[in-house]
Amino acid sequence: MRRNPERRLALIDAAIEVLAREGARGLTFRAVDAEAAVPPGTASNYFANRDDLFTQVGGRIYERLLPDEATFARSREGVQDEARYTELMHELLARIAAFDTGYLALLELRLESTRRPELRAVLTKRIREDIDANVGYHAESGLPGDPTSVVLLYLALNWLILERLTLPDLFTEEEVRELVDAAVQRMMNPRGTGRG
């Protein structure tokens, strides 16, 4: 097992591209070698087996998907109102569109996790943290809406992104924009927050 960390990271990032392009079953050592433009056999030397490769990719993918510190800090600035929140959600969609292979790879990982308990544990932990963080930031921001609002928004936007990536002709760009606006507005402003 070789230990060069740059090379390992390059292999993992190559694996993300392979995942998005070829699907989970297409994520082989040889495909990673080819994608990373390293000699055949290299990935074999860096990961104990395919399960290990999947798990390491699962640990990495979220780092690439989340905004970097600068972007994140910028999103905390300015007036914290609904219009600003809506704007941030549009930015979120744009950011993901710019790294669509990452999002597709995450979807492949999710499906693969039905077969790999270790991978499932990694993903569950990461996504749980992400949701909790979003709920926390929202609470701090003083915006209207409760934790349920944030989770519902998370659900709706995720599927909207999935639609756009897998079936781009289903909704027009205009419809997507309107759906994002409506999602923020309606999730954040429940008529009555208690049970009806």
Place this chain on the structure above:
Amino acid sequence: MRRNPERRLALIDAAIEVLAREGARGLTFRAVDAEAAVPPGTASNYFANRDDLFTQVGGRIYERLLPDEATFARSREGVQDEARYTELMHELLARIAAFDTGYLALLELRLESTRRPELRAVLTKRIREDIDANVGYHAESGLPGDPTSVVLLYLALNWLILERLTLPDLFTEEEVRELVDAAVQRMMNPRGTGRG
């Protein structure tokens, strides 16, 4: 190319199981043969190539996923109010949980459709029809909420189902139930339906 329709259907349904279990890249003629318990080579004789197989599965999957006529008729009965609507959504989730391989197969097909234009066209058409039908039924029912409500609910519930199938430990059963309740309530009752 052989034409026995029962056998073809059995092969397609076997393909759905294979898709859910092995993923899109694992959907090979041989795997279908094995799943359908027919001799190797049979699927080769029923489908021109893998692309054809994917397309035919894409045409079939929605028939298996949608409720049958009886269930559908029953859902139209009774009081058409928000409580009833919420109940229907819980039933929807239960129905999908009982045929989770079908839903997983559809997800695999969606991801595969990024590589197969024909399949993408089939899925886009089917899903477009499904959304339009839901919007239509909702309009007829006289329930509060507009087409956007229905689409937002569709988005949120789909991702919730995906979470439950791929990462079952992310939300507890109780949380899922509350999210369904909240989703129906908040989507259907926007504070102000107009902009701003």
Place this chain on the structure above:
DNA sequence: GATGTAGTACTCTATGTGTAGTGGTTTGAA
């Protein structure tokens, strides 16, 4: 020159495709 990694080369194995060929069954007409 000791250590660790890059890169090469090779074997072994598994898997899948496509198709030719065989035998059985059904159908319909004489």
Place this chain on the structure above:
DNA sequence: TTCAAACCACTACACATAGAGTACTACATC
């Protein structure tokens, strides 16, 4: 009732491909 054509299930095989794993050489660094 018989026979032949058509169709289909099933078997078998030839061919191709791809991937895993590993041993080995070459190189760089300290």
